[in-house]
Amino acid sequence: MTADKTGAEATVTLEDGRYTIAVEGKRVGLADFADRDDQRVFYHTEIDPAYGGRGLATILVEQALDEARGEGKRIVPVCSMIGTVLKKHPEYDDITDAVTPEIQRWVQTGS
Numbered sequence: 294m295t296a297d298k299t300g301a302e303a304t305v306t307l308e309d310g311r312y313t314i315a316v317e318g319k320r321v322g323l324a325d326f327a328d329r330d331d332q333r334v335f336y337h338t339e340i341d342p343a344y345g346g347r348g349l350a351t352i353l354v355e356q357a358l359d360e361a362r363g364e365g366k367r368i369v370p371v372c373s374m375i376g377t378v379l380k381k382h383p384e385y386d387d388i389t390d391a392v393t394p395e396i397q398r399w400v401q402t403g404s
Contacts (some may be wrong), residue, residue: 295356297347305356312360314340314353322349324357324375329399332390333366336400338374354378358385371400 297303297316304315314322322340326333335357340350354375361368368389370376379385 295352297349297352299347301347303349303352305353307360312353312357314349316344316347316349322353324353324372326357327400327403328366329369329396331365331367332369332396333361333364334369334371334396334400335375336371338372350374351378355382358382362388369396371396 294302294304301316306313306315310326312324312326313320321344323338324335325337326335328334338350338354340353355378358368358375358378362385366388368375368379368385369392370379370389371392379389
C-alpha cells in the first residue's frame, strides 16, 4: 500500500487485463492494457474526478510500469496519461516503445 497526497491508503491491484487503484477500499481508477508478444500496450487510464489532484494516477501508472518491467514486458503508451508519466520518468526509456500505426490499428480492432 501507498499513501496518496492526502495520506489516504491507496492500493493497486491487477485484475484481468487492468490495474485498478482503490482508496481506503473504494475503487477510484484503472489502467487498461493488452499484452502483444513482449509488449504491454496501455490503451486507457482514468481516475475518478472526485479524487483528482491526489497523485493517484502517478501511483497507479508507476506500479503498472514497474510490474511490466518485472515481467520482461516493453511498454507502449497508447494512453496519453501513461505517456505523460513516462515523460517525467526517463528510467523507463529503456523499455518504452513508440506507438505505431500498426499498434493503433491493433488496439482499435483487437487483433
